[in-house]
Amino acid sequence: MLKNFDFNAVDTTFADRKRSELGAELAALQRKLLNSDSSLLIIVDGWESSGKGYMLKEFTRELDPRYFEVSLYDEPTDEEKAHPFLWRFSRDLPAKGRIALFDRSFYFELMSELKLSDKKLNHQLTDVSFLERMLTADNTLVIKFFLHQKEKTMVKRIENLKKDPYRELLITAEDELQIKKYSKYLNHFDEVLERTNFEGSPWHIISTEDLKNASREALGITIRALKEHLEKPSGEEADVPRPASAIKPLAKIDLSKTITEQEYEAQLEKLQKEAGEIVYELWIKKIPCILVFEGTDAAGKGGAISRLTRMMDPRSFDVATTAAPTEQERQYNYLWRFYQTFPSRGKLTIYDRSWYGRVLVERVEGFTPEYRWAAAYDEINEMEHNLVHDGNLIIKFLLVIDKEEQEKRFKEREADPEKIYKLTEDDWRNHEKFDVYEEAMNEMLVRTNTIDAPWIIVEGKQKEFARIKVLKEFIGRAKAFIKKNS
Amino acid sequence: MLKNFDFNAVDTTFADRKRSELGAELAALQRKLLNSDSSLLIIVDGWESSGKGYMLKEFTRELDPRYFEVSLYDEPTDEEKAHPFLWRFSRDLPAKGRIALFDRSFYFELMSELKLSDKKLNHQLTDVSFLERMLTADNTLVIKFFLHQKEKTMVKRIENLKKDPYRELLITAEDELQIKKYSKYLNHFDEVLERTNFEGSPWHIISTEDLKNASREALGITIRALKEHLEKPSGEEADVPRPASAIKPLAKIDLSKTITEQEYEAQLEKLQKEAGEIVYELWIKKIPCILVFEGTDAAGKGGAISRLTRMMDPRSFDVATTAAPTEQERQYNYLWRFYQTFPSRGKLTIYDRSWYGRVLVERVEGFTPEYRWAAAYDEINEMEHNLVHDGNLIIKFLLVIDKEEQEKRFKEREADPEKIYKLTEDDWRNHEKFDVYEEAMNEMLVRTNTIDAPWIIVEGKQKEFARIKVLKEFIGRAKAFIKKNS
Known part of the structure; x- marks a missing residue:
């Protein structure tokens, strides 16, 4: 998904919309959501220093801050490691009517560890797939963004961060590592995205070469999906086959x-x-x-x-x-x-x-x-x-x-x-x-x-x-x- | 409280009672508690390897395991340190009708750090006093036990633990430290106990020289206090002076x-x-x-x-x-x-x-x-x-x-x-x-x-x-x- 990504073929569907206008549209949908049986989970993952913080701000600026929650994930703590993998995330999932935004999310380890063959990571893939299917079955709309950037843009962004006294500390060893092994990480991310590009919760790759454009695109995608989701007649009975069993x-x-x-x-x-x-x-x-x-x-x-x-x-x-x-x-x-x-x-x-x-x-x-x-x-x-x-x-x-x-x-x-x-x-x-x-x-x-x-x-x-x-x-x-x- | 403690003057009020009988009596009170507006918090603290685990077993053996919970406290994790001091304990306090047993509790750091002059510990003393008063005001009976033992008993117990393959790992650096500096710790514990011997939630010093005797005593004290607590007419109006204020x-x-x-x-x-x-x-x-x-x-x-x-x-x-x-x-x-x-x-x-x-x-x-x-x-x-x-x-x-x-x-x-x-x-x-x-x-x-x-x-x-x-x-x-x- 990343390997054949064309940075020049930017989605222009929302290019002529104002960001404040899109934000207000999302806020109007938030009010509708509040009285519905649904909830919304937005996952923002991607390269280090690719603009995750910027995007989260863009998402939330016009929203009513009482009804959304942003959770930030990093290396699991000892307490988190001692519990089942989904434990720490289950606490932060959105309640009915609410919006949850995850910075990194349950993809954290899958993305940051370069080898997926590991038993632990293999297990995480199974659990993630389970979780997303459960959420979807439960009327939660799951929208996943991967923020993509060119190698040279990344280098420049990290240089700029280093100059800012408030944001310098946002640079981690992970940043340096990803720059050093850009193409290795590219292949790795690509594999993770391919393997978790589920039908009910697909990935959206967003180029953040132009941040304003990127946020228009992400807002637009979210608005479109949420609108569609809220218009869908809810409570529709899915057909669950239950073969009769004579065994008692x-x-x-x-x-x-x-x-x-x-x-x-x-x-x-x-x-x-x-x-x-x-x-x-x-x-x-x-x-x-x-x-x-x-x-x-x-x-x-x-x-x-x-x-x-x-x-x-x-x-x-x-x-x-x-x-x-x-x-x-x-x-x-x-x-x-x-x-x-x-x-x-x-x-x-x-x-x-x-x-x-x-x-x-x-x-x-x-x-x-x-x-x-x-x-x-x-x-x-x-x-x-x-x-x-x-x-x-x-x-x-x-x-x-x-x-x-x-x-x-x-x-x-x-x-x-x-x-x-x-x-x-x-x-x-x-x-x-x-x-x-x-x-x-x-x-x-x-x-x-x-x-x-x-x-x-x-x-x-x-x-x-x-x-x-x-x-x-x-x-x-x-x-x-x-x-x-x- | 510890310095003048006489190991030979053991409380014999409950000496002729069977432990299983006392346990059953506590279990009967647990059922009464379940339908009341009260709750019970039992704190078991004391020297390392003084029998805390043994005592907890004695307390809970006859209880209905569905309605009590034991929490074990150790060094706070990073997440716990990042929150207000009472955060991690507030999650484990007993709900109405329930019994909570704390192994170590909020006294953990106060007991294990030898200097109380520290700003952090000073703050903890204030918070502990606040918490216990709030609990008491809220119909929670707080019973605090400090398990006391002679220096030579402690040395022998640790030697015995070392021989047991299942329990060897229970010995910590803390054990060794307390043996090495027995009298220093004695003075320190004494000070903590004196300063936190509140009217509504006093300490009970229990000699664990004879463990069976100790559990009879602790069970007896708990039964007596809980019985008294449950008989007290609840909802009695305390007299809270509220000076009229003309300021609007x-x-x-x-x-x-x-x-x-x-x-x-x-x-x-x-x-x-x-x-x-x-x-x-x-x-x-x-x-x-x-x-x-x-x-x-x-x-x-x-x-x-x-x-x-x-x-x-x-x-x-x-x-x-x-x-x-x-x-x-x-x-x-x-x-x-x-x-x-x-x-x-x-x-x-x-x-x-x-x-x-x-x-x-x-x-x-x-x-x-x-x-x-x-x-x-x-x-x-x-x-x-x-x-x-x-x-x-x-x-x-x-x-x-x-x-x-x-x-x-x-x-x-x-x-x-x-x-x-x-x-x-x-x-x-x-x-x-x-x-x-x-x-x-x-x-x-x-x-x-x-x-x-x-x-x-x-x-x-x-x-x-x-x-x-x-x-x-x-x-x-x-x-x-x-x-x-x-």
Whole structure:
């Protein structure tokens, strides 16, 4: 894309427009955006000292500063390196109605490291592609600019910067490096651009030889795309093929499994100690670990989690309880809020309910239209695949009881003053829908039981049996993972 | 507190209780806490290798892991150092109903640096005292433990750790240092404990010579304090003296101030450029800057902010709009949400409405009981003082119009299809309360106009006049601040 770029064939579509006029047009669209279900992400990347700061100013000058946000990315900090790659970006993505402008963005490392063959960078390419597709699916318009300049222009610009006392410090070692190896970087950028020139979020190469022209062009492109985006009838149902599946994993399980009290007592403490030791080992080996607990109400998730963590160092794990998304969380993609809680290297996060709410409660209660929750199976698989690729151990437990058992447990809770607080009106309402939930769980099991992140079905009718199984599965799988990765 | 500590005079109040029994009692209180308006913060600090990890395990073993969180503090990262001191802790404080356990906490640097005379540490003492008072005022029970051990016990413990392959890496340079200078550290810890032994949040010194005894004691103290706390009738009105003030700053201002269109045109762009340059200077000098904009609806806050930021590098500032707190934000102290957005060194955050909502809308609409909002004047002054102490430049603008002008502007909005979206039912309702808001603003001006963070009253009837005044005041005050701090 860069190699055959013609600096003389400048786009003149917007050449006769005033920049202030274009800015005002963008500001008018910003007001429309504010009341819509969409958001806008503008990425400005390119050569060092190619005018990124200038362009960002041009973009924002006429905008209402209350409703946009500019984020600047540099080398990741230690804290950022310890988290999944998308973690630091997920915090800055635009909420519904808002505009986010990224200076460099998630392309930072991809652009600045000259070799893409590296495993880490390869992973970043996968994650970037995932992120941009998710954003696009979620009504976020993603516009990516790469600012291009001739070698001799770059040399001159850096010379000029050196003379300016306020801006001299903007020159970095990266600038010097790019000048020294201009053609090597040209080839490298070209490859990155080619490989990330996605259909829903293509790159726009902008020559910044003439900065005013460049900003007219970039503003013009943005206005055109945003206008088109806002005129598109929203909520249009995409056609998500969902091949019918006759497999019902839950129909085949044996809920009558039990262990004796003696067996339970004999094993419990030993397994808990072992689980505690393994968590130390994960810590030392810097392996991040994600455990998911799903299941109907009263399936025993809380009890199983307490038994599992009892001997673990409380500094090494977090339990994240997933409730209905808050108003603020609903302004973002349903997966982003989890990115905030994914463990850093060496830590363990246990999810008491999780992103699977998308294909369970949101599906059953009709909170999310079918074409969106039906797409979630693939989205979730891809997210989990990327997390595993990033070094995470993921184990997912589904605790299963039947409808009769649920009724029995609800009634016990009603009768126990210490436990009645656990029972709400909603619980009885959901109880009526037990079969519909079961159907949703069956489909979830079939579609998201991947090699990367398998489901463990836990027969939950006898609590003791379930607790021991969770402990054993965690220990066995964590041990195997540690061995494989040592 | 440490110097005269008698290792032989161990508290035996809880000596005959089983630890599992005490743990279960704490777990029962946790369930009570969950449905209350309170929260619990347990701080575990002390000598290196004195059993902090052990104690945390003892605390949490019987608790429901979904409703507590353990945070571990070490040397602040670069990102943390770039933010106000309380920033990293504010994220981890307990929400209503929850328990937070801090391993080390905000005492980390105070304890590990041997000299308290340092300006930075002195500031931390002020901030810690502020934080603990705020928490206590907000129904958070703060329990602080310092784990104490004899020199020879410490030596032995570190020797034992060295033999354990999983725990060897827990030994740090800090351990070696504390052994080498045991008595120096003893004196130092003693001083820190003395100076932070606040009435509402005293220290408990626990000998960990016998770890089981120590955990019985710590659990017992926590149970006793939490029980007492939960039995205390909540919402009891504290008596906050509010001396009546006859001063009405808003009565004295001259709203007829105007400038001509020529004057406006001649000055605007020049001042905007200057403001843009100053923001670069603040960046280079690493000065964080906070601008607050308050004023009634339609006073022109948004317009003044856009004019101010027009020539600023959009990477250097953020505009934070303050709406009614979300459900999640209401689970914390009203000031904490702002700690998340305070600027890092060199950045500028502009608040379109702010923490002053506490003494404006929350007061007028009765969202907060009087004894709490009346206390907010002092709380806010102290917070701002601490931020200035921490290096921040704070300027607060109050944009003022009269009731007639507000009515005129609302009517204009109604008539303009481009602006009608700005007008809501609430606006007309608030218009009726204009005088009550004015009274609240008068008291706010009198009580929070400090030398550290002064209020600038901006006569807002003519928008052009107001915008130029804001620009000039920002430039003048920022310049003076830079000069004073260079």
